Amino acid sequence: MEVGLVGKPNVGKSTFFKALTLKDVKISNFPFTTTQANIGVGYVKKECACKFFGVKCNPINSICIDGYRFIPVKILDVPGLVPDAHKGKGLGNKFLDELRRASALIHVLDISGKTNELGNPAVNHDPERDIEFLLKEIDAWFFQIVRRNLEKIKNKVKYEKANLVTELSNKLAGIGIKEATLLKVMKSLNIDSLDSLEDNLEKFSSKLRESKLPIILAANKADIDTYRNYDRLKERYEIIPTFAEGELALKQASAKGLIHYIPGESDFEIIGNLSKEQEMALEYIRGFMKKFGSTGVQECLDKAIFEKLDMIHVYTVENERKLSDSKGNILPDVHLMKNGSTALDLAYKIHTEIGRKFIAAIELREQVRVGRDYKLKDGDVIKIIAGR
Template identity: 40%
Template sequence: MQVGVVGKPNVGKSTFFSACTMAPAEIADYPFTTIKPNRGMGYVRVPCPHALLGLPACKPKNSPCLDGMRYVPIELIDVAGLVPGAHAGKGLGNQFLDDLRPASALLHIVDASGGTNEEGNNVPVGSHDPAQDVAWLHDEIVSWVEGIIKRDWEQVLRTISAKGSIKPEAVLGERLTGLGIKPTQVKAAIDKCGIDPRKLAAHVVHATKPVQIVANKMDKAPPALVQKLTAMGAVPAAAEAELALRRAKEAGVINYKPGDADFGIVEPSKLNDRQRKALEYIRHHVLEPQKGTGVQQALEHAVFQLLGLICVFPVEDEHHYSSKAGDVLPDAHLIPKGSTAKDLAYKVHTELGDHFIRAVDAKRKRTIGADHALEHGDVVRVVSSK
C-alpha cells in the first residue's frame, strides 16, 4: 500500500517523509528542493498478538516487532511541491502527479505556522492562512484528474455519440480505472456524474484519494492557526523535531520509539551543549504540549481512521500461531474493516481463496465461515482443499 506526501513547496514534505522512513531526502528552506519523487517505507504500529497471547516471542517476516509492537510497512512517496496552476503546468508542472496514481491516500502537509505563501516562499509567521491551502490543494488535484479524463475530449464525445451508440463506460472505462476506480465502479461513477469531466474528476478523487491534513511546523505555529486546521480534521505535527529524535536515536544518544510522548537520554556525557538544548527544546515545546511529535500519529490516523484499515495475522498452525515452518506470527496484513475470512484468504494467495473451506479464529479457537468479518488484531488460519 502506498501513501502520497503532497502539498505546496517548502512546507516540510521531505522532512515528514524522512522522519517516517529514515530514508535520505533533500531538505532545504526554499521551494522546489524536491524534484524527483522520494520513496521509502514508513510503519504503522499494531500491538503484536505474541505479547497479548503471552508467547515468549514472534518471528516476523514482513513487519518487525519491537517491545510487543509490530511495525507494519506502508510505502510513502514524497513528491515535488504543487503551486497554484500546477495542473496546467505551472511550477514544476503536473508530470510528477502521475507518481501519485497508485497512492491509496494522500497526506497533505500544510505549514500551520502560516510562514510560507502560495508559491512556497518564506513570509513572516502568521501572514498566510494555511486553511486556504486545504481547499486549494483539493481543487488542484481535481483539476489534474479532470485533465486526464478530458484528454482528446472531442474525440471521446464523438465516439460516444457515434452511430450504434457506444456506452460511455466503454470509452471512459480504462481512463477511470487508470485513475484508481475499480472496474466494477465505473458504470456507477458515470451514472452518478454523467459524462461531466469535472464531476467525474471530483468523484474519482473522493473515491480513490482520501486526504489526511497534517498541520506541520506546529512548534512555531500560532495556536489559533493550528486550531483552525485541527477543526478541519488535521493532525498537528512537528516533522523537524521527529527527524531530530529519530536521528538522535540512530546515533545511540537517546531512547525513543516513533510515536513516543518522551525520550530518555542514554549517556548524558555524549551530548554537547547544543544537542542538549535542542533536545530540551523539543521536549518542552513539542512533546509535552502534544504528547508526541504527531508524525507517527498522522500516518496512523490516515491508515486506521481515514482508510479504515485493520491489521490481521494469518497463520498455518492455529495451536502454535505459526507458519508450517514454525515461525510464530510471521506476517501482518492491512485489510479494509469489514473484510471477511475469505477476503483474507485471497489477500494471502489466490489459490487459498479459490479453495477456501473454513477458517479458524486462532485466539478464540473457534471455527469461522467465509463471510465472518475479521477484527483488528485477529490471528486467522485458513483451511483450504489444496
C-alpha cells in the same frame, strides 16, 4: 498501496518523508529541493497480537517494538506543487503524474505561515490559502482526466448503447477507479445518464477524487506557529499538528542509542550520554509532545491507512497451536486488508493456490472455525486450511 506526501515547496516535506522512512533525501531551505519522486517505506502502528497471547513474536514482514507492530507501507514524496500546476507551472505536470500511484495523500502545510504559495520566505502567510489551492489543483487535474476519457467513450455510449459505467471504469482503471466507486458517486449526485454526467462533470470529478484520493492535513512546523494558525484552522478542518524535524531527531537519537522512543508515543526515555545542546533540543521536542500528545507524524500515516482508506491488520499463521509459520517464527506475518474483506480474500492474498483450494479458516483469538465468507476483524489471527 502508496501514500503520497504533497504540498508546496519548502514546507518540510522532505524532512517529513525522512522522518517516516529514515531514507536519505535532500533537505534544504529553498523551493524545489525535491525534483523527482522519492520512494521509501514507512510503518503504520498497531498493538501487536503478542500482547494478547503473552508470547514473544518473531516478525518476518513487519517489526515489533515493545508490543507494538509496525507494518510497512510505501511512501511517495513528490515534487513541490505551486498554483496552476495543472497548467504546467513549476514542476506541476511531473507532480501530478506521480499522483496516479497514490491511494491517499498527506498534505504537508507550513502552519507557521513563514512561506508563501511558491515556497519563498514570507511573513504571516495564511496556510488556509495553501489548503485551498492544493485541493483546487488536484481536483482540476482529476477533472481533466475524467473529461478526456469521457470524450473517448461518448459516441460509443450514445450511438452503440454501450454501458456508461462499464466503459468509463475501463478508461479510468489506470488511476485505480473501480466500477463500484463510479456507481456510488453517480448515485450520490443523482447522475443516471450521459447527459446528467456531462452537466455535473466538475462535481462528479471532485467527488470521485475524494473517494479515490482522500487527503490528510499535516500542520507541519507547529512548534513555531507564532500566529496560532493551527488553533484557527482546526475549527474548520480535520488537521493534525506535526513537528517533522522533532520526529526525525528522535528517530536518529534512538538509532544512536541515546534515547528509547516508540514512534507515535507521547514521550521518550533518555538512556545515553547527551551534550547540553542535545539535552536542550530533546526537551524542546518533549515540550511539543506534551502539548499535542506526539510529534503528529505517525498519527498522520496511521490515520491515512486505518481511517481514510479503511484498512485493518490481520495476522496469518500455519501452526495454530504454536502461532507460528512452518519454520517456527511466532506471529510472523501481518497483512493490511480492506475492512469488509473475507477469509477467502485473505487466502488469495497469501497465494492464489491457497485461495483456490480454500476449505476453512480458524480465528485464533476466539478459537473458532470460520468459512470463506467470514468478515475479518482488525487484529484477527488466522490459520487458513486449504486442500492439497
